[in-house]
Amino acid sequence: MLNALFGGFQTAFSMSNLFACFIGCVMGTLVGVLPGLGPVGTMGLLLPFTYALDPTGAIVMMAGIYYGSMYGGSTTSILLKVPGEAASMVTCFDGYEMAKKGRAGAALAAAAIGSWIAGTLGLVGLMIFAPSLAKLALAFGPPEYIAITVFGLVLLSNLTGTSPVRSYLAAALGLFLGCIGMDNISGLPRFTFGSMNLVSGLEIVPLIMGLYGVAEIFAFLEESQEEREIIPVRYRELYPTREELKRILPPSLRGSVLGFLIGLIPGPAVVIASLMSYKVERRISKGSEFGKGAIEGVAGPESANNSATAGAMVPLLALGIPFAPATAMLISGFMIHGIAPGPLFITQHSAMFWTIIASMYIGNVVLLVLNLPLVGVFASILRVKSAILMPIVLLLCMVGAFGINNSIFDIGVMLVFGVIGYLFNKIQLDPSPLVVGFILGPQFETAMRQSLVMMGGDVAGIIFRPISGTLLLIAFLSLAFTITKYFLQKRYSNVC
């Protein structure tokens, strides 16, 4: 394994890959700083920049963008109390308080150092878990894939949005959208309504850009815009004191382990990981300084969400199954460059796998080195008026959607999903289950039909296999628990 990793580092240290990693981190942070545009939107927006690269370089750049945008989100949380994405919501609590006390630099440094520690440990976990899971997954047949999909979708829906039932609906709508286009088995079209553009199905990138980018611009148009006050950061403030450094380390280590384990579970892992870590840190420190600018409240959650990212990469790289929109975006990046992640990915594209691992590590170091001195530059993008920035973002989305197939139709798809995302927001439907449902749908259907043929039409045969049975049982119990809780809550609120 160490030899393979060493090989990965050798490839990652090539000039072109280093450059891709560097540019990915810088662009990811720059766009991630914009409030509202989280990692998913940022990756969608910046995907076209990877078109000119070779597959390895492109994936390296995507990973850099992912990490960069996560870090950019924390910057706005600390300096503006506006979380750039849901995962850095927790950072607002203490980060902004620290900034108000004149320790913005130290808070940003704590986030960067915490993320670096977590990124490093998370990658060690990824190195250990992903190849073993992939080996195990080689024994998986179609019934197991059905079970994993059901398990992932149920857990994701239970954990996202305002109500699980709404999330189930979003997931089902995603499954339907996945039906559009050519049927995987018979090769005949479905729900294309006579349009040739729909025969190959909907593209994931315009769909995500619409739901996460364009919808955000619509929401922006609706709100009254007020000038934000950015807390200035001075260069000498950037370095935490020795005492602060001592306080950063333990929460970062705890956050890393917690985050990685949560990242393995399907669902909005990064958000849950940061919230859990905040709770743990508050309990450990007895809550005295928490909410008033405790550095532990920044370092812990920031580390947790970063290592959750690495954890979420395990099912992605080992099984080829994304359980969150951000990893779904990564997988579409893989596919655009002709790589299909799955159990065979690590063995067949071993060099690429280890290069990705190495470049993710390098990305963490680049972010640490880059972000601390340049945080002022990144924050200054917030000073540019939204009336100038938003139109450019919209045009970038349109060019990005167009660039996938050089087709105007994809821009139309993106705009339609922009409206859908905006309406989803109005009726409190989270789009994440829709995206994951859309990605997993075709694979799920193929697995379902193959399993039925394999079992001679015996549905019980799919359920009573050890791995698929266990996963389906967990999914069923989780579903039953959520539904019971929902009805009990309703009954209780009616009685009240």
Place this chain on the structure above:
Amino acid sequence: LEIRNLNVKKVWALNKQIVVFYDYYSKFQKTLSLYKEKTAFFLTFIIGVICIVGGFNYGIGSLPNLDRGAYPVFVGLIISVLSIFLFFSTAGEETKAESEAGLRTNGKRIMILLLVLALYVLLVNQIGFLILSFFLLMFLQRLMGQTGWRTPVVISVITVIVFWILFKKWLNVQLPDGLLKF
């Protein structure tokens, strides 16, 4: 004089019709915003039904060899059942404050933006990326609250040229030339 009178009457009648139509439209909009959740779940129910009907039309086959319509029927059933459940379980009317907030939102600007973007999609192949994107950016900046003309013009020119060089020349995206051929 008679003709003029007739015209005035006609215009007046038309005007009245427009007023009546607008009245209906605003009532419809108000009802939509009051029942926005129910409307949404009704629409998702329709999607579910389309899915089921479409599935049956494609043919569902029989076990173990399912046809291409079986899966859409299965998904359509889930969508329909969940939509019916949500339709009946969401509150019929939102609170007054909520509906007023909904009405106060700036829906008009979004409609204008959508119309302009639809026009862009329709015309970009004929007119070309450079010219149309320049006007789009100018328009968007003004729509989003940028005042004056100098800044929007400068920003639009720079952005369009940078995008052209970056995407067309460097990243090989086939942005439409339209009227300007390079």
